[in-house]
Amino acid sequence: MIKAIIFDLDNCLSAADDPGAELLEPVFDAIRQANQGTLPDDVLGAALGDCWYHALDFVAKKHDFSDEMLAAGQAVISQTRVSTPMRGYGDLHVLAELRGDPLPMLFLVTSGFRQLQDSKIKALSMEQPFEQWFTGIYIDAVDDPNRTSKQDIFQAILNAHQFCPAEALVVGDNPDSELAAGDRLGIPTVQILRPGVAPPILRLITSAPCTNSKHSLQPRPRKPALEKRYPQPRHRQPWHSRQRQPRIDPLKRTLNCSVPRQRLQIAVEQAARQNGVNFF
Incomplete structure (x- = not known):
């Protein structure tokens, strides 16, 4: 059972350039x-x-x-602050649905300069109960002389609540930061690639990659251009280009479909299923 979900902030729950x-x-x-x-x-x-x-x-x-x-x-x-409201991504409200009573607990762990990251969290809370959705919020402050690391924070969360690694999920975008920290601790990790974020590595489920071709992480191969074999008048489009092609969004690659469901919820629930655990 998933008892804790640890989220990154920038380019995971809110675009880094959300303030402008x-x-x-x-x-x-x-x-x-x-x-x-x-x-x-x-x-x-x-x-x-x-x-x-x-x-x-x-x-x-x-x-x-x-x-x-x-x-x-x-x-x-180090002196930069956000003073205007931030809204985050459009599916941010799913956090309220993912949070259980009492489980699963939600945690926010973000890296950066303390004043800037703290102001982002406050800005996200101006128009919504952002901070209330989390059991704990931690800033891995790069300007802190006693800075530890995201890995140490993750381990402290597990220890404080007596969770084993398999009972937690790490959700983020950066394979060199929060996802690598989760991997080193044996915590299942979920990579979310928001629109406009270039993927360093295309991976959504690191601990249990999907091998079913129906749910491949790669887009389906395009159909051959039939007009090359059967020339058609220029004013007409070949039938396959007139058909509505499924939209392969990076956040939905695990399902490989265009079903209009919440992106964040898909990623987290699919990670739980891929790792053989019950989400609720």
Whole structure:
């Protein structure tokens, strides 16, 4: 039985640019000014784009930022706050449906600068009872001198509530962060790929990959172009292109269909079934 579901925040429950693209523009300006020719403009542009999906220190290491570039970015982002309401993704209300009484418990674990991440949580709670949906909310603060890690936080949650790893789920988007931490602890993990989020690795269920071709993670092969064998007038479309093709959304790849159900609920429930556990 699933007793705990641990969620990531950015690009999982809420888009990182939900407050607006201008949120990180002062950070980007500071990094550009400190660049001083260290990186070409195209490389720097790609690196700044990665900041919407990865922590600044991760981006700096990946793209070989100078110490001055990283320090300039950190100095600004550590003072950045969200002051306007955030709504999160459209299926955020499913959290209220997933939360049980008393089980399963929902937890939120997010990484980033403490002031920024805390302000995002407060902004998501301005127009909805966001914080009330969670039994516990934890910030893996990169600016905390005594910072631990997401893995340590996950382990603390299991220990505090006496859950074994198989009784929990980790739901997130980043295979190098929360999903890797869950894997190392033996917790089943679910990768959610929101629209516009480029998948580093296409995987939804890491601990029990789906092998049934009917539920393949890959899109179904396209039908052959029949008009090549049977030429048709140009003003007519071949029959197969006129048919409504199933929409393969990344969040629905485990079902490989276009049934209009809640995306978040599909991912979590499918993970539970794939791992051979009862959700309720």
